[in-house]
Amino acid sequence: MTATAGRPSADDPRVMLDQDVGVFEPVPPYPPRTEREAEFYTLGDGEMFINLGPQHPSTHGVLRVVLKLDGEKVVDLDPVLGYLHRGVEKLCENADYHQTISQVDPLEYVSSLFNEWAPVMSYEKLLDLEVPRRAEYIRVLSGELNRVASHALFMGWMALDLGGLTPILWSFIERDEIVEMLAALTGQRMLFNYFRIGGVNGDLNHEFMSRLGDWMGRATQQIDASLGLLNENEIFVRRMRGLGTIDSATALRMCWTGPNLRATGLPFDIRRAHPYSIYPEIDFDIPTRTEGDCLARYLLRFDEVKQSLRIIDQCLDRMPDGPIMAKLPRLLRPRPGRAYAAVEAPRGQYSTYAISDGTDQPFRLRIHDPSFIHLQSVGLLMPGHLIADTMAVMASLDPIMGGVDK
Amino acid sequence: MDRLFRGRVEARFEGRLTGPVRQRHDTTEMRIGPADVPDVLRTLHDDPEFRFTFLSDLSGVDTGIVMQVVYHLWSDVTPDWLRIIADGLPRDDPRVPSVTFLWKGAEWMEREAYDMFGIVFEGNRDLRRIYMPPDYASFPLRKDFYLADDAARSPGAGVRHMEQVHRPREAAAADAVRRVRA
Numbered sequence: 001m002t003a004t005a006g007r008p009s010a011d012d013p014r015v016m017l018d019q020d021v022g023v024f025e026p027v028p029p030y031p032p033r034t035e036r037e038a039e040f041y042t043l044g045d046g047e048m049f050i051n052l053g054p055q056h057p058s059t060h061g062v063l064r065v066v067l068k069l070d071g072e073k074v075v076d077l078d079p080v081l082g083y084l085h086r087g088v089e090k091l092c093e094n095a096d097y098h099q100t101i102s103q104v105d106p107l108e109y110v111s112s113l114f115n116e117w118a119p120v121m122s123y124e125k126l127l128d129l130e131v132p133r134r135a136e137y138i139r140v141l142s143g144e145l146n147r148v149a150s151h152a153l154f155m156g157w158m159a160l161d162l163g164g165l166t167p168i169l170w171s172f173i174e175r176d177e178i179v180e181m182l183a184a185l186t187g188q189r190m191l192f193n194y195f196r197i198g199g200v201n202g203d204l205n206h207e208f209m210s211r212l213g214d215w216m217g218r219a220t221q222q223i224d225a226s227l228g229l230l231n232e233n234e235i236f237v238r239r240m241r242g243l244g245t246i247d248s249a250t251a252l253r254m255c256w257t258g259p260n261l262r263a264t265g266l267p268f269d270i271r272r273a274h275p276y277s278i279y280p281e282i283d284f285d286i287p288t289r290t291e292g293d294c295l296a297r298y299l300l301r302f303d304e305v306k307q308s309l310r311i312i313d314q315c316l317d318r319m320p321d322g323p324i325m326a327k328l329p330r331l332l333r334p335r336p337g338r339a340y341a342a343v344e345a346p347r348g349q350y351s352t353y354a355i356s357d358g359t360d361q362p363f364r365l366r367i368h369d370p371s372f373i374h375l376q377s378v379g380l381l382m383p384g385h386l387i388a389d390t391m392a393v394m395a396s397l398d399p400i401m402g403g404v405d406k
Numbered sequence: 407m408d409r410l411f412r413g414r415v416e417a418r419f420e421g422r423l424t425g426p427v428r429q430r431h432d433t434t435e436m437r438i439g440p441a442d443v444p445d446v447l448r449t450l451h452d453d454p455e456f457r458f459t460f461l462s463d464l465s466g467v468d469t470g471i472v473m474q475v476v477y478h479l480w481s482d483v484t485p486d487w488l489r490i491i492a493d494g495l496p497r498d499d500p501r502v503p504s505v506t507f508l509w510k511g512a513e514w515m516e517r518e519a520y521d522m523f524g525i526v527f528e529g530n531r532d533l534r535r536i537y538m539p540p541d542y543a544s545f546p547l548r549k550d551f552y553l554a555d556d557a558a559r560s561p562g563a564g565v566r567h568m569e570q571v572h573r574p575r576e577a578a579a580a581d582a583v584r585r586v587r588a
Binding site: 093 | 430432433435459460461462463465468476478480482485487489509511512514515518522531532533534535536538539540541547551584585586
């Protein structure tokens with residue numbers, strides 16, 4: 001009857017059964033390209049490979065990790081990236097300055113405002129543009145809210161990766177409130193596309209302010225109750241303490257930043273180390289811990305959330321009147337030059353390096369993502385630990401694969 | 407802008423600089439030849455006068471004329487970012503020494519620059535592709551790598567009307583590579 005009657009159809013389940021699907025050989029089918037690859041893919045006595053991912057739920061996206069095991073102990077591991085690579089840097093080179101803001105949004109999709117903030121700041125430097133103070137305050141306000149949402153999500157995920165289901169339900173309560181608030185402000189729940197070159201897209205509105213006012217009244221208590229669920233849980237604490245320990249000198253050599261670095265005892269925060277926006281006017285502490293293990297990284301984020309609440313409080317207190325956008329032409333053509341801007345994102349230093357050649361498209365937009373840097377160190381932290389701890393260590397570094405793979 | 411710091415950089419790296427030390431906004435920029443990268447960065451990292459212990463970013467750049475590797479460093483001795491441009495890598499065989507001996511964390515950033523630009527970092531012991539598949543043959547962020555879209559072929563010269571983004575295919579000149587003298 002049909003033309004395909006004689007040929008096997010891809011819809012036919014019997015055909016699919018014959019095909020060799022779903023088998024992931026951990027060892028690559030080509031000769032090793034580098035010294036390190038050759039060393040990794042040579043098995044020692046009693047060692048074996050196991051393939052983790054790329055669809056494993058604990059990898060927070062699509063990450064494949066080849067583990068080299070000795071019994072249940074991890075000897076070495078090799079992360080294989082690129083499953084989510086979209087070529088954002090290339091797309092940005094072929095979009096005009098305003099369009100790149102929406103291109104960078106889905107990189108670290110749980111903290112999108114920071115993804116927008118860094119490129120917008122570097123374009124403002126290229127244009128020698130002064131941002132109105134009200135816009136800066138709104139940026140800091142919404143950014144810190146986003147930081148709380150991101151940390152809340154991390155703390156739920158962390159427990160989920162260790163096998164605890166309850167905390168993520170609680171942390172999603174907090175996260176959802178904030179995300180709805182930001183949706184009232186920006187129009188989107190996750191990929192906000194809110195910051196503009198020279199300001200922000202919309203002014204504070206009634207719905208946002210009333211939701212925020214509601215939430216701020218009970219935020220401290222509520223965060224203690226819902227995010228602090230595990231802080232003294234004995235099973236959790238024993239599992240996390242002493243796991244994936246790193247000292248500050250090594251962390252520096254691995255180019256760590258953000259909460260992961262501060263958990264080793266170094267009070268390095270871009271908001272203080274290289275101040276931007278209105279952070280110099282705002283009073284907050286940089287929490288640190290000295291242990292450098294998974295527990296320290298977890299608890300440090302809890303402290304950071306409290307500091308973010310302080311910042312939000314001060315922003316609301318001092319919010320100036322005025323315009324929210326600088327006056328600038330719709331089509332931007334910055335004169336040729338280079339600009340580098342870094343912001344303190346929830347995961348560490350998120351920075352962009354923009355080059356202009358005088359046209360309406362950036363000549364180059366380099367995006368430096370903290371998740372990428374931190375994920376690199378899993379291979380350093382894991383050896384000697386159990387295979388089940390791979391997820392715990394990876395989760396404690398809080399990588400977002402959208403940012404890792406760009 | 408930290409004028410004093412500029413003087414110190416100029417004095418210390420007298421013979422090494424291949425261009426003037428520039429400053430704009432919150433960045434001090436210096437240019438060196440690729441062969442001087444290990445020495446200059448080691449001095450900046452180890453010398454108590456500089457203490458540049460944070461490697462903030464490592465990036466490859468294709469200007470359409472030459473390749474560059476750009477390092478951004480942070481230190482507590484100056485409020486500026488320090489940008490070091492290893493300039494003048496030939497486009498057909500870009501090579502630069504690796505900085506993994508100072509910052510092990512530069513390894514993946516160098517792999518990324520290799521993957522996207524084909525810049526070979528000598529001394530990086532794991533220099534293989536990181537995003538693209540192993541059998542992939544080209545380098546996507548090079549300026550002679552076009553997107554399939556016609557809009558990408560525009561030389562980017564001058565303002566285009568919004569309605570006129572898609573230029574006819576034959577309008578793209580053979581040497582429509584975007585170049586910048588930077």
